[in-house]
Amino acid sequence: MAREIESSVQMRLYALNKRQFVLVFIVFFMCFGISVLVGVAGPHIVETVVKNGSTLIPKPDNLNTGPFHLKSPPMSTFHQQLWLTANIITDSTGGGRFEQPFLMGIRIQGINGDIQSVVDSDSPELNGDLHNRSRLLRCRTVCEDLIVLHLGFLDYANYLINVYFYGLDNSKFNIKTIQFTFKSYNPSFTQIEIWIRFVFLVLTFLATCMFAHSLRKFSMRDWSIEQKWMSILLPLLLMYDDPIFPLTFLVNSWVPGMFDGVFQASFLCALLLFWLCIYHGVRQTDRRFLRFYLPKLLIVGLMWIAAVTLASWQEYNELQDPTYYYRLDTNNFLGLKIFFFIVGGLYLLYLAYLLIRAYAELRSMPYFDLRLKFMTALMLIVLSISIAITILRFGSGVLHDNFVAEMSTNYENSAEFVSFYGLLNFYMYTMAFVYSPSKNAMYETHFKDNPALSMLNDSDEEVHYGSDEEATMTTRNFTKYDSDDDFR
Incomplete structure (x- = not known):
């Protein structure tokens, strides 16, 4: 497949060997496991x-x-x-x-x-x-x-x-x-929730600063699509962790709770948009707004509007009348619910199409094959755990009456809450580490992010999982190819 050469900052992903890849996933699961244990030891929510x-x-x-x-x-x-x-x-x-x-x-x-x-x-x-x-x-x-x-x-x-x-x-x-x-x-759970949000807020702030600091010497036009998206998702993760959450207990108003819902919907929809853009953008360098971003923004934007409208609509009606119950407002509720699931189904079909196309076109290219495998493995892990948490929380009624947030008696402790927050935060931290520039990234010449040209003589095994000595040789080859006038 002919593909336009795209200069980009060399990511740490390319410099990791087998042991380091395994270590990255082990650390991710260890951090997630610690968050689950903290939740299990926490108080009852209700x-x-x-x-x-x-x-x-x-x-x-x-x-x-x-x-x-x-x-x-x-x-x-x-x-x-x-x-x-x-x-x-x-x-x-x-x-x-x-x-x-x-x-x-x-x-x-x-x-x-x-x-x-x-x-x-x-x-x-x-x-x-x-x-x-x-x-x-x-x-x-x-x-x-x-x-x-x-x-x-x-x-x-x-x-x-x-x-x-x-x-x-x-x-x-x-x-x-x-x-x-x-x-x-439970007030005890509320105190735990405040501390958990605060800890993740601090960790996210540090991760955002470190990621921005690692890219400070590179021009933004040379960032890879993953690095550009991480510079958007990390600030949105700060909003997801909600720095204004303590205002809920200082101000007798519904506004902080409303903002918390909007922040969460915005981050989750941005994550959905990120997956679409990554699987499409990794095989296409022509990313004009109308052709590349607009269709994706339309699908995800409709999901965001539906989610925020449902939350705002329920909140507004309950403020006017605390006896309001959304299940009885069948016409409006079912209409929005059906609309949300139709758009969600279109999203899943589009994502599956982009994923299949990406693997069909790029699986034989060492660098792009590595990027696809890492993105897909981590995404499937996050989706699998999220679905498992959702099923444990709502049971068989996940697609029915729990569509709008309400008190769920299936919460026996803080485990589901802490594990879900920890999952998304650690997912973002892992991507920030892997997509940050490697120690051997060039400052003056740019890494040609095109394996069809730069890695013609290397096998997939050597490129993906070389030994420590092989990683040094690969770095030396990067410098050689990037300084070769034939590849400029």
Whole structure:
């Protein structure tokens, strides 16, 4: 295949021998394993308080209608969010399945101090107005939990919640009791989360500075496509680790949480765009914006818009009404969900096409073959672990009702959270190390990143995994070829 000669800074990837390649992956897995152990030793993520509806004080007039007067446990900003769920237990013993639509009314008031000091809030969700929401009770052997309300940030020390049911008195089964469950983040986990984010933020800042320092003597036009992308992804990783995360606990506002969601979506979509550009750009030097970047930006940009819109839409509706539940807004939710999966499917097809084309055209070229093998191996490792974490977290419902972020009771400890953060951070650190300039990179003449010309007489084994002596000879050959006028 004829390919235009492209000058680029020699990457450390080309100077690694077999032992060093193995050591790079061993260090990656060791760091990831340490993060998993830290997560396993961490506290439970969810703090749960259960209250039985039949033993509440004052006692409800009727279990089928209420009202149920609930007072939340003491809350602080370290609890981050508050969920209230209801589990209705009926006297059904036959295991039959039935559905019962009904109306749920919720009145919420904030308390600072004792119960005598009920706060008159101007916010629409906490001013004591009655919020009415339609719900559907689904029962088989047991009934599904009902989401009563969700508060995205906590302004008060306690909350008074009155719950009313309308329509359940017509059900063919009698209600034995109702278990109300308050769920929030464990303050101990919140402290661990702050420290983990801070540690990764510092490590990412150091990695970004070191990578930028290693490229300071080279012109940007001579950077390889991997090096250019790393100069974009590392600052985005800083945003992913969220330097403004502590503001969540200092400012009683939904804004820091919204920015955290936007930062995470931006980094993950940039990573998806990076994979597309790498597998296409490694075999094509003509990277004009309209032909090269625009189709990829269109696909990934639509995914970013869908993710941010879903998060913002849910956040906005919950701010206006904490009883809002996205599963019941079926038209808008399902439309965005289907749109996201269609665009995601197109992305996967496009990525598979670019990967197959890259391997078909470049697998016989030593340098490009090495770049493809490293990129693909590390990408598959990250994707495999990410999919495993997601399945462990959400189970078989990963493609159904967990599409929008909500409290997941499958979290038993901090392992999934820490391992996922560690996975992405260590993935970026590994690429920053491998794609940084090698010690033997030339400062005045440029490395011809074209194996068809520069490595005609070398075998793949010698180029990829030479011994230490062979690596020295390879470096000497680089200097020879780069100084040869025939290859300029």
